[in-house]
Amino acid sequence: MAATKASKEQKYDRQLRLWGDHGQEALENAHVCLINATATGTEILKNLVLPGIGAFTIVDGHTVSGEDVGNNFFLSNNSIGKNRAQAATELLQELNSDVSGNFFEECPDKLLDNDPEFFQRFTLVIGVQLPESTCLRLGSVLWSASVPFLVCKTYGLIGYMRLVVQEHTVIESHPDNALEDLRLDQPFAELKNHIKTYDLDSMDKKDHSHTPWVIVVAKYLEKWLSEHNCQPPKNYKEKEAFRQLIREGILKKENGVPEDEENFEEAIKNVNTALNATKVPTAVEDLFNSEQCNNITAPTLPFWVMLRAVKEFVLNEGHGSLPVRGTIPDMIADSKKFISLQNVYREKAMQDAAAVFKHVESLLQSVGKPPESISEKDIKLFCKNSSFLRVVRCRSLAEEYSVDSVNKDEITSCMDNPDSEMVFYLMLRAVDRFYQQHSRYPGVYNYQVEEDISKLKLCVNSLLQEYSLNVNIKDDYVHEFCRYGAAEPHTVAAFLGGSAAQEAIKIISHQFVPFSNTFIYNAMSQTSATLQL
Amino acid sequence: MADAEEPMAVDGGQMDGGCDWDGRWNHVRKFLERPGPFTHPDFEPSTESLQFLLETCKILVIGAGGLGCELLKDLALSGFRLIHVVDMDTIDVSNLNRQFLFRPKDVGRPKADVAADFVNSRIPGCKVVPHFKKIQDFDDSFYRQFHIIVCGLDSIIARRWMNGMLISLLTYEDGVLDPSSIIPLIDGGTEGFKGNARVILPGMTACIDCTLELYPPQINFPMCTIASMPRLPEHCIEYARILQWPKEKPFGDNSLDGDSPEHIQWVFDRAQERAAEFNITGVTYRLTQGVVKRIIPAVASTNAVIAAACATEVFKIATSAYIPLNNYLVFNDVDGLYTYTFEAERKENCSACSQVPQDLQFSPSAKLQEVLEYLTENASLQMKSPAITTTLEGKNKTLYLQSVKSIEERTRPNLCKTLKELGLSDGQELAVADVTTPQTVLFKLNFTT
Numbered sequence: 006m007a008a009t010k011a012s013k014e015q016k017y018d019r020q021l022r023l024w025g026d027h028g029q030e031a032l033e034n035a036h037v038c039l040i041n042a043t044a045t046g047t048e049i050l051k052n053l054v055l056p057g058i059g060a061f062t063i064v065d066g067h068t069v070s071g072e073d074v075g076n077n078f079f080l081s082n083n084s085i086g087k088n089r090a091q092a093a094t095e096l097l098q099e100l101n102s103d104v105s106g107n108f109f110e111e112c113p114d115k116l117l118d119n120d121p122e123f124f125q126r127f128t129l130v131i132g133v134q135l136p137e138s139t140c141l142r143l144g145s146v147l148w149s150a151s152v153p154f155l156v157c158k159t160y161g162l163i164g165y166m167r168l169v170v171q172e173h174t175v176i177e178s179h180p181d182n183a184l185e186d187l188r189l190d191q192p193f194a195e196l197k198n199h200i201k202t203y204d205l206d207s208m209d210k211k212d213h214s215h216t217p218w219v220i221v222v223a224k225y226l227e228k229w230l231s232e233h234n235c236q237p238p239k240n241y242k243e244k245e246a247f248r249q250l251i252r253e254g255i256l257k258k259e260n261g262v263p264e265d266e267e268n269f270e271e272a273i274k275n276v277n278t279a280l281n282a283t284k285v286p287t288a289v290e291d292l293f294n295s296e297q298c299n300n301i302t303a304p305t306l307p308f309w310v311m312l313r314a315v316k317e318f319v320l321n322e323g324h325g326s327l328p329v330r331g332t333i334p335d336m337i338a339d340s341k342k343f344i345s346l347q348n349v350y351r352e353k354a355m356q357d358a359a360a361v362f363k364h365v366e367s368l369l370q371s372v373g374k375p376p377e378s379i380s381e382k383d384i385k386l387f388c389k390n391s392s393f394l395r396v397v398r399c400r401s402l403a404e405e406y407s408v409d410s411v412n413k414d415e416i417t418s419c420m421d422n423p424d425s426e427m428v429f430y431l432m433l434r435a436v437d438r439f440y441q442q443h444s445r446y447p448g449v450y451n452y453q454v455e456e457d458i459s460k461l462k463l464c465v466n467s468l469l470q471e472y473s474l475n476v477n478i479k480d481d482y483v484h485e486f487c488r489y490g491a492a493e494p495h496t497v498a499a500f501l502g503g504s505a506a507q508e509a510i511k512i513i514s515h516q517f518v519p520f521s522n523t524f525i526y527n528a529m530s531q532t533s534a535t536l537q538l
Numbered sequence: 539m540a541d542a543e544e545p546m547a548v549d550g551g552q553m554d555g556g557c558d559w560d561g562r563w564n565h566v567r568k569f570l571e572r573p574g575p576f577t578h579p580d581f582e583p584s585t586e587s588l589q590f591l592l593e594t595c596k597i598l599v600i601g602a603g604g605l606g607c608e609l610l611k612d613l614a615l616s617g618f619r620l621i622h623v624v625d626m627d628t629i630d631v632s633n634l635n636r637q638f639l640f641r642p643k644d645v646g647r648p649k650a651d652v653a654a655d656f657v658n659s660r661i662p663g664c665k666v667v668p669h670f671k672k673i674q675d676f677d678d679s680f681y682r683q684f685h686i687i688v689c690g691l692d693s694i695i696a697r698r699w700m701n702g703m704l705i706s707l708l709t710y711e712d713g714v715l716d717p718s719s720i721i722p723l724i725d726g727g728t729e730g731f732k733g734n735a736r737v738i739l740p741g742m743t744a745c746i747d748c749t750l751e752l753y754p755p756q757i758n759f760p761m762c763t764i765a766s767m768p769r770l771p772e773h774c775i776e777y778a779r780i781l782q783w784p785k786e787k788p789f790g791d792n793s794l795d796g797d798s799p800e801h802i803q804w805v806f807d808r809a810q811e812r813a814a815e816f817n818i819t820g821v822t823y824r825l826t827q828g829v830v831k832r833i834i835p836a837v838a839s840t841n842a843v844i845a846a847a848c849a850t851e852v853f854k855i856a857t858s859a860y861i862p863l864n865n866y867l868v869f870n871d872v873d874g875l876y877t878y879t880f881e882a883e884r885k886e887n888c889s890a891c892s893q894v895p896q897d898l899q900f901s902p903s904a905k906l907q908e909v910l911e912y913l914t915e916n917a918s919l920q921m922k923s924p925a926i927t928t929t930l931e932g933k934n935k936t937l938y939l940q941s942v943k944s945i946e947e948r949t950r951p952n953l954c955k956t957l958k959e960l961g962l963s964d965g966q967e968l969a970v971a972d973v974t975t976p977q978t979v980l981f982k983l984n985f986t987t
Contacts, residue, residue, distance in 0.1 A: 016634045016635055019636070019837070020837045022828065023730055056635055056636075057635075070561060071559045074562065075565060075615070078615060180873070181873070335769055336769075339767050340767050344769065344816065451571070481576065488568065494616070495612060495615035495616055496616060499611075499845070500842070502846075504871065506838070517873070530863075531851075
């Protein structure tokens with residue numbers, strides 16, 4: 006029975022409050038491919054099926070072993086001997102009837118041999134516990150097809166993720182602690198006029214105490230500027246003096262004791278950030294200077310067209326500033342004063358967005374596209390988020406692995422710190438090398454642990470030598486990785502499962518910012534690191 | 539990643555229990571039966587550790603919701619079989635996006651029961667015992683039976699209660715803590731894309747109350763804003779909930795039920811009217827529900843991460859396989875993935891675990907009301923509705939108690955009396971009871987001039 010829209014709203018309510026209906030729509034239109042239904046793989050998929058991914062396809066040529074069932078919630082012991090893709094699909098599908106689950110009983114290598122275009126249909130491919138050769142082959146195919154690729158591996162107590170995406174744009178990054186866009190350092194005309202309508206000195210107590218702090222700061226700033234040669238307070242001393250100036254403006258009772266004026270206290274508290282210079286963030290400036298922004302053609306994606314339009318706005322109507330965001334924080338004020346102040350910012354934001362809209366139209370026309378191809382709604386959203394735009398670009402796996410372009414600096418500088426997680430990346434690379442040479446992982450059987458230590462150490466040394474990495478890896482790590490015996494403990498797989506799934510959701514929804522480009526989790530110390538490789 | 543066709547990868551005999559199959563515990567056994575360079579100093583490789591997990595180690599999971607479901611799965615797949623789970627809630631449709639042990643047909647049933655059934659049937663040999671109860675329904679004899687307790691709660695009050703309970707189980711001999719009386723507490727919490735996991739060894743490491751300032755008190759909107767100066771859509775919703783509902787009693791004497799669509803619709807309609815009056819935009823049904831129910835957004839992924847970190851710690855502590863987290867992990871995946879691990883410090887005069895009587899500094903002419911406000915507003919205490927008793931002339935006297943109507947009415951006049959008028963003297967001991975702790979907290983009154 007298909008879920009009604011209302012029941013889906015109820016079911017997904019808690020996540021809709023994070024990524025909205027449009028984020029959910031993107032999720033429901035996505036088709037994700039998982040390669041290898043190991044515990045790590047099924048945990049990742051579980052966290053995509055539960056929130057309602059449109060469809061998933063598992064590609065796995067393995068048959069289910071007793072060991073597989075032992076750490077995997079989505080395999081049961083009566084599926085031992087059956088194909089793992091099929092077995093896992095059944096139990097994952099059962100989690101959410103809104104989702105469509107599919108499987109292919111095939112090794113990814115075979116698919117790459119016979120039908121490499123198979124992978125082009127997916128929104129995202131997640132490869133789990135892949136040997137290096139398969140990973141690199143897949144990476145190359147997906148890079149050419151511009152399909153995002155997320156590589157995940159649980160190896161003993163270490164979790165590893167690598168994101169491979171050429172260019173991922175984010176309009177709604179939802180930053181945690183964004184600074185407000187109040188323009189007090191350069192009030193636009195309508196704001197100036199609105200501030201003029203206030204005369205603090207002639208107000209009665211009620212109005213005085215319920216004037217928004219933004220107006221209070223603006224008024225006292227005007228006073229300061231007139232007394233300081235149009236120079237705003239810059240250093241701590243001056244800001245302190247400015248705060249004191251505001252404090253002296255607090256009404257006093259007949260006995261000289263200051264009244265309780267919370268709005269003035271708010272003004273004083275906000276002096277620090279309120280006087281920040283309005284400027285285009287460096288990250289956005291960099292985007293303005295990028296090739297995609299300056300070379301708009303017919304196939305150019307809307308993100309870059311809108312960005313270019315905003316750039317044109319900044320150079321023209323914006324007088325060096327981004328479109329006004331249009332939101333203000335709550336502050337002590339009576340309803341009327343607050344709403345009218347809020348409207349000043351809102352109307353300016355609409356005006357600025359309309360100007361950006363005109364630039365979008367003319368850009369589209371210049372490349373022969375209909376002006377309606379980018380909606381007003383999208384442009385408004387873009388303008389509102391213009392300070393927070395982000396673009397994530399990851400190097401290809403080929404670049405990471407090539408001797409010519411390996412990121413030696415990142416590796417050696419991290420390895421200078423004895424606590425760095427970089428050593429685990431190198432060990433995983435060494436283990437991959439071991440697998441290539443011996444067609445097995447080190448220490449899988451008890452009797453192998455001791456003797457594999459020296460073999461693995463050879464792999465470590467050949468790895469460091471091949472890449473001319475002048476770093477030292479303690480023997481303890483070689484021993485530990487032999488000890489792991491390629492185990493995939495469930496709790497580490499589950500940690501990675503949650504982490505990877507959310508990164509996948511970020512890629513699919515284009516909301517929140519994905520990591521770039523390598524993430525290592527160490528369950529021994531409960532620490533993690535993000536590396537650029 | 540061992541090839542499936544190969545024989546059992548870890549050399550060892552068939553486990554008993556009858557329901558195990560070849561290779562079932564291979565992933566776990568490598569950490570119990572092999573020596574390693576990073577293991578806990580107390581660790582000794584042995585085939586008996588797995589037996590301990592499967593047959594003896596008793597774990598209590600508190601909460602069968604977002605974290606609880608994940609914890610049960612994680613523990614079961616790590617070898618734990620004797621698991622109890624406590625949850626006082628029933629299943630709601632909005633749980634289904636992350637509480638994966640529940641299905642649409644289970645809506646309305648107790649979470650603990652459904653969760654236990656699911657895990658026991660999916661993981662052969664696992665014996666999860668459910669308790670559809672509040673944690674306060676159990677006493678020390680219940681909690682004492684567990685080796686480790688792991689919490690997936692959504693309430694700070696409940697956490698503090700649990701924390702207090704485990705502290706009350708500690709025994710001291712000649713002032714020295716008996717280590718066998720310590721039950722480790724692993725606590726996890728999540729909100730949207732943020733989460734934390736911590737390891738608490740009661741009596742030894744920082745407890746919940748030691749770091750109470752990490753949980754700033756929930757801010758409610760000031761009444762004057764709601765009543766006469768709304769600015770945000772939230773203010774309009776609170777107006778309908780706090781002022782209009784009790785006045786108009788639209789559904790009789792019933793209190794507002796956040797789970798009733800009719801109730802929410804009523805609040806929504808009234809909130810929209812109020813918003814229109816003040817030209818405020820943004821009142822939506824979703825926002826109304828969120829404000830009335832104080833909804834915290836939640837997704838499967840964050841719960842998966844935090845529960846996994848907690849379960850890893852349970853495993854480490856139960857097996858001494860590795861040194862446990864010392865002692866607080868913070869996680870945030872809004873922008874990339876961020877973790878921060880640090881050692882939360884014990885508070886010397888912690889009201890829960892320091893055994894030091896708490897200091898109350900007041901002038902003898904201060905009113906009891908001031909003491910009450912201090913107990914609720916102080917960031918380190920954050921009591922909810924403290925009941926204050928003392929001994930006067932050899933007899934137990936209740937100075938103020940809120941939770942029983944008749945006693946509240948009888949003792950309310952005391953709030954306006956000064957401490958001197960109430961007969962209290964310098965150095966007087968006050969015993970304070972509150973929902974945040976299972977044991978009374980002792981305070982010592984210090985008169986200031």
